[in-house]
Amino acid sequence: MTVSPTRAPVVIIGVGSAMRRDDGLGPAALARLGPLEEARSGEVELVSLDGEPTRLIDAWSGRRRAVVIDAVCADSPPGSIHRLVLGRHRLPPGTRGASSHAAGLAEAVELGAALDRLPDELVVLGMEPGDVSSGEELSPSVAEAMGRLVSMAMAEACR
């Protein structure tokens, strides 16, 4: 896909619902990324989404690089971080169903590939949630790991 001259070349997308505790770790990470210089200067755009596939495609279309932060279930301890590099490729076999928004993210990647609407590089940073019940607060393990997740996300964006 051609990189758009009118959009920031790099986007960090936080996926999830802030009303479902750790499911909202994506938006929670964006809240911490917002004050950073790279985001304030517009060099890196921050987008909060619910995981609906066409919105993901809209958000990353025309970008050089997209970093997606999402809750991911991989039978690891809460707060564990998983990194998946996807650019121009579909999700590898077995990935479908790993994310709490699996249908959304997996389908968005596949649909984006079919329509030639993937960014040049797509990195998914998934964190294992501990509690996705109704509520606003992150679980302690996820809250503790949030600083590392934010650092990794900005490092990926500015590589």
Added chain:
Amino acid sequence: MTHRAGAPRRLTTGALARVEGEGAMHVEIRDGSLVDVQLNIYEPPRFFEGFLRGRNYTEPADITARICGICPVAYQMSACAAIEDAIGVTVDGPLRQLRRLLYCGEWIESHTLHIHFLHAPDFLGMHSAVEMAEANRAAVERGLEIKQIGNQILETLGGRAIHPVNVKVGGFYRSPTRKELGPLAERLERGRALALEVVDWVAGFEFPDQDMPYEFVSVDHPEEYPVLGNAISSDRGLNIGVAEFPDHVAEFQVPHSTALHARLLERGEYLVGPLARYSLHSSKLSPGAAAAARSAGLGRRCANPFRSIVVRAVEVVHAFETALEIIDGYEQPDRPSVDIAPRPGVGHGVSEAPRGLLYHRYELDEAGHISDAVIVPPTSQNQPMIEGDLRRFVEANLHLADDELQTRAEMTIRNHDPCISCATHFLDLTVLRS
């Protein structure tokens, strides 16, 4: 991420992506007869009702928008209507028109998502929009473009496409100038042309001949195809003001779902949504939408749930034409909102979410704090009727193998575009045969 426990013969769709939200379906067949059908929905409005208590009257428009990423405007509009009713103010003129315009954006976005990415694959024998994109890329590209135009309405009026931030009790934080709406109108003309193509496309699908015994219920407005209004009617004699909703509709708990079901006290199950709106008010469609409906072979009413995809496509045309008409007649109001002074009272509000009538009720104390909140979303009202559709379908098709039964049962659910509205997207299907 919630999954239901297994049982002897269990078929599971790990992620039924083509419904919005999280749920499960359970079908039990014993000795060749259907014993039980349950659609289990894990739904957040119950949590939000508690969450709203003690909050200021200004907050529900923003808080309830978070219930659903697909239809935040519906939650905002019903919330504002209920609080304005409690306070005793009326929002009309250009501010009301701007609310209708914002709502057009949501209908376009939500219906287009369902038509192209969730429902159409069922009629084309495909498993997903990805498969459809490989076979008919132009159709999927068209869906994305229409949806983006709907987004543009939300961004222009709401400040952003997801969970708009410009809506408040009494109107808006800022109203657009006529000039700002100009570029939007150009895009809407393009959207209208694309939407007419979509009606032609979906009208060509094959539909089973299956009219259902629904009682249709929707918001009622004397001149407008229903979106905003203060009355509710049905095709079997219901004709009430919005404040009478709790006197005629009973919510009840069932063990298998966290969502309350609803029924009319007088007659039981009923259906809200596009089929209801169309069947009750097709005479109020915009001219182009009415013509598109006729050429698509729809009569004055439609009780075939499979044809709901055509009705949604017609409603998208109506939304484009309504939006264009509103912009054409728009004059920027002197103020972006009417003055509001809180007072104690009870207020009721309804509006037509893409999936149907959405009711809110708030009780305010003297300080303008919410002492009680009730939210009745469309999918919860439709849940008994969806289970009824499933029951009728399974009873008529017990001879099918489990996998075929599963696929067709899922289609039966998708006909109603249930918005299960939480963040996670799972629907497990369990079929028990003994």
